[in-house]
Amino acid sequence: MTRKxxxxxxxxxxxxxxxxAAGIVLTTFEDNLVFFYSPSDxxxxxxxxxxxxxxxxxxxxxxxxxxxVVTTFRVxxxxxxxPVTYTGMLPDLFREGQGVVAEGKLDGAGVFVASNVLAKHDENYMPPEVAEALKKTGQWQGGTQ
Known part of the structure; x- marks a missing residue:
């Protein structure tokens, strides 16, 4: 065999x-990627x-x-x-009419089963994704973010 x-x-x-190696990295990245959806999306x-x-x-x-410890609510x-169901302790700031982001997946009946629920941290904060989703529907009443 020659050197060439x-x-x-x-x-x-x-x-x-x-x-x-690139294929393995991209596959791993896709598995760990979590998308954000509003109810309309x-x-x-x-x-x-x-x-x-x-x-x-x-x-x-x-x-x-x-x-x-089981809480059901609608986002x-x-x-x-x-409809969302969550098992566990909710954040202290969780309440009706407030912004929320829940992470989880849908079950067969169309109910979102949340593994993690995040609530806003003060009266001036709205998660950027939630504010954008509300702006798209024309329902945003808050100030600028």
Missing amino acids: RKRLYLVIGSVAALFV LQEKGVDEDRRFRLGGLVEEGSVVRDG TDLAESV
């Missing part, structure tokens, strides 16, 4: 190894049941029901709403 052929095989092998686009994502909007007035962007 050895170099050619080495270059081809290196490029192939680079493509395999969820109705329009639909999401696979196995896909984890974040759901954001306002906690619908009169929708919070607590049964021990709305004032155009559409999605």
Whole structure:
């Protein structure tokens, strides 16, 4: 085997190894990527049941029901709403009419099963994703972010 052929095989092998490494990185990145959806986005686009994502909007007035450690409520962007169930302790600032971002996935019945719930931290804050979703529906009443 000549030196040129050895170099050619080495270059081809290196490029192939680079493509395999890039593929592994991209696959891992996609598995860990969590998208944000508003209730209207969820109705329009639909999401696979196995896909984890974040759901954001306002906690619908009169929708919070607590049964021990299980809490059910509805998240709305004032155009559409999605039922949510969460097992665990909710943040102290969680209440009806306030901004919320929940992370989890849909079950077979269309209920969002949250594994994590985040509430706003003071009276002036609205999560940017929630504010943007409300602006898209024309329902945003707050100031500029």
